[in-house]
Amino acid sequence: MANKENEPTCSDCVRAVRCGDKRGLPVNSAEASRMAEYSDLSEVMFQLSKDHESMMRVLFGRSLRLKVAQTLWRRNTSEFVNYLIRIQDAGVLVDYLPVLTKDLQTEAPCLSLGCCVELMPQVKAILAAKYEEHIAVGLRWVQSVIERWWPELSEDEEKLRDGRSEDRNVEVMKQRLKDLWKEETRLCLVPGSTGELATAIGAYLSQLP
Structure with a gap:
């Protein structure tokens, strides 16, 4: 039975592919290509999630300012205008x-x-x-x-x-x-x-x- 402790993990392979590590890992060219794609996709998804969080913060702030403006518009026009100028x-x-x-x-x-x-x-x-x-x-x-x-x-x-x-x-x-x-x-x-x-x-x- 093979020694499980000596088997390379997927993350090891990905690191090896990304870093150009050729120290005997059993990775053929097709596997290396797939792992590189997996790594690139992970980076893309990570960046998209960051952009999504940033966009959600922007939209939340925009919605909050619109609600404040709407309240002031209904209550006092001068305060409403001053608010638009201030923000x-x-x-x-x-x-x-x-x-x-x-x-x-x-x-x-x-x-x-x-x-x-x-x-x-x-x-x-x-x-x-x-x-x-x-x-x-x-x-x-x-x-x-x-x-x-x-x-x-x-x-x-x-x-x-x-x-x-x-x-x-x-x-x-x-x-x-x-x-x-x-x-x-x-x-x-x-x-x-x-x-x-x-x-x-x-x-x-x-x-x-």
């Missing part, structure tokens, strides 16, 4: 921009012009992103802001000098829109509906005094 999470902002766009299209929106002024730098970063879907979401929000306050934005600046906070917000928003479009005119060249939307916004902004 600097483009994904959460992109998820909520359609909600904010729809709100601006209602008769009595919760989002004030002052809140939109605060959000503009965050939206500007979205418009500079490489994902066309994100850009389109940002453009639709900008369009809603312009359409909502177009009468005020198109007023002559001399009529906005009485010092009211709303008038100051109009001036700031107007300037931010102008600055935005100096950098983002390239969006008009994007083919399809995104480029058409950018062109429509540009037509509005070209009329600002």
